[in-house]
Amino acid sequence: MSSPFMQYIAEFMYTHRYAKRTIESYLHWIRLYILYHKKQHPSKLGDQDVERFLSYLSNQRNVAPRTQASALNALSFLYNKVLQQPLSLNLNFNRSQISPKLPVVLTRAEITALLRVIDPRYKLLAQLMYGSGLRLMEAVRLRVQDIDYDYLSVMVWQGKGNKNRRVTLAPELVPTLKQQSQFVLQYFQADLANPEYAGVWLPHALARKNPAAPKQFGWQYLFPSMQLSIDPDSKLLRRHHLDESCVRREIKIASRKAAIPKNVTCHTLRHSFATHLLESGADIRTVQEQLGHVDVRTTQIYTHVINRGAGGVKSPLSQLL
Numbered sequence: 505m506s507s508p509f510m511q512y513i514a515e516f517m518y519t520h521r522y523a524k525r526t527i528e529s530y531l532h533w534i535r536l537y538i539l540y541h542k543k544q545h546p547s548k549l550g551d552q553d554v555e556r557f558l559s560y561l562s563n564q565r566n567v568a569p570r571t572q573a574s575a576l577n578a579l580s581f582l583y584n585k586v587l588q589q590p591l592s593l594n595l596n597f598n599r600s601q602i603s604p605k606l607p608v609v610l611t612r613a614e615i616t617a618l619l620r621v622i623d624p625r626y627k628l629l630a631q632l633m634y635g636s637g638l639r640l641m642e643a644v645r646l647r648v649q650d651i652d653y654d655y656l657s658v659m660v661w662q663g664k665g666n667k668n669r670r671v672t673l674a675p676e677l678v679p680t681l682k683q684q685s686q687f688v689l690q691y692f693q694a695d696l697a698n699p700e701y702a703g704v705w706l707p708h709a710l711a712r713k714n715p716a717a718p719k720q721f722g723w724q725y726l727f728p729s730m731q732l733s734i735d736p737d738s739k740l741l742r743r744h745h746l747d748e749s750c751v752r753r754e755i756k757i758a759s760r761k762a763a764i765p766k767n768v769t770c771h772t773l774r775h776s777f778a779t780h781l782l783e784s785g786a787d788i789r790t791v792q793e794q795l796g797h798v799d800v801r802t803t804q805i806y807t808h809v810i811n812r813g814a815g816g817v818k819s820p821l822s823q824l825l
Contacts, residue, residue: 509545510535513586518737520585521708525641533578546582551592554579558597572600607775607805614764615776616824622758628680629727629751630758632658633770635674635821637777637794639664640752640770644745648685649722653678660796662707669796672818676825684726692724695743701732702740718742778806780820 506514510531517527534546540557541549554576561567561575576595583591610618615634622630632643642660650659656673663669695701696719703718704725710717717723725745735742752770759768766772774795781791792803 506531513582516586529574530578530581533575534582537575537579537582547587547589550589551595554583554591555595555597558595562598562600567600569600607779608766608768608772609779609806610764610766610768610772610776612780612820612824614762614766615773617762618755618758618764618768619824621761623754626751626754628677628684629746630755630773631674631677631680631821634773634777635677635819636671637774637781638671639774640748644725644727644748644751646726647722648688648724648726650726651681651685653681663796667796667798669793671794674819674821674825676822681726688724688726688728689721691728691743692721695732698732698741700741702735702738702742705735705738705742705744775806777820778803782806784818784820784823 513534514527514531517530522530537554537557538544538546540560541553557579558572558576561572567575580591583589619627619630619634629643632638632646633640636658638658638660642663646658650661651673652659652670655670656675656678657670658673660669660671701719704723706714706718706723725743727746729744729746732741732743734740735744755768755770755773759766778791778795781794782788788800788803788807791806792800795803797803
């Protein structure tokens with residue numbers, strides 16, 4: 505059971521519409537910070553205590569720079585927003601210097617082998633993550649109307665950093681995607697017949713602006729959960745999207761079945777998308793736009809695998825199917 509203080513922070517973040525994953529991350533770091541200081545209340549701690557905790561993460565835990573930055577963001581939120589005791593802008597702590605890992609990339613033959621053995625229920629998701637370079641959460645959160653069949657593209661709304669972008673879609677996936685939409689329609693029609701069904705979840709501003717949208721077909725999740733469930737925020741009966749942990753598990757199982765001797769995750773498919781685009785002649789700026797990276801330096805990590813570019817965008821999945 506969480507302490508009343510941690511429950512208050514969670515409720516504060518839910519009230520201010522923070523993303524679920526952000527809430528979970530911030531609560532994790534705040535809890536660890538409190539435990540590190542022998543359960544002292546954060547209001548009795550200050551800049552030097554934060555500095556010692558961040559240095560501990562670098563010196564003893566050997567965390568990556570991004571992990572340390574996540575902890576700093578959580579503590580800045582705690583002191584600035586919750587306790588209203590802003591931290592100094594000049595915190596002095598030992599910053600992590602661990603170099604980021606190079607991406608794990610599968611060959612085209614390995615991608616083919618993985619897609620051949622994956623559970624059919626998750627194959628389309630895997631094809632989209634590889635064929636369009638989607639992050640796992642971007643894929644499971646797709647709505648029916650996010651697929652643009654006319655322009656062979658996928659609209660990604662509020663991806664990482666709340667950014668929107670349009671990415672390429674392999675034309676070979678169009679028939680399967682339309683079949684998936686018909687599958688969603690069957691669920692949707694059954695849900696509408698349920699008097700307790702409150703419609704799909706929508707961002708709060710959009711739900712207020714268009715109150716009919718939750719019960720419109722286009723807004724339904726493209727990869728819905730098999731069961732209706734109670735929304736923990738509104739306490740209404742809804743059909744959420746597929747649980748992302750199931751997709752992670754199936755990717756791991758498929759990689760073992762395919763005897764791929766690499767640490768394969770869902771993000772490996774995105775890494776492979778970027779690398780194979782560069783191999784096929786796409787320039788790095790195009791790959792940057794497809795991945796939704798703010799800084800091209802983030803995209804340049806793939807040049808450690810393949811260092812050439814120039815050309816148009818064509819989904820690497822098209823070369824397989």
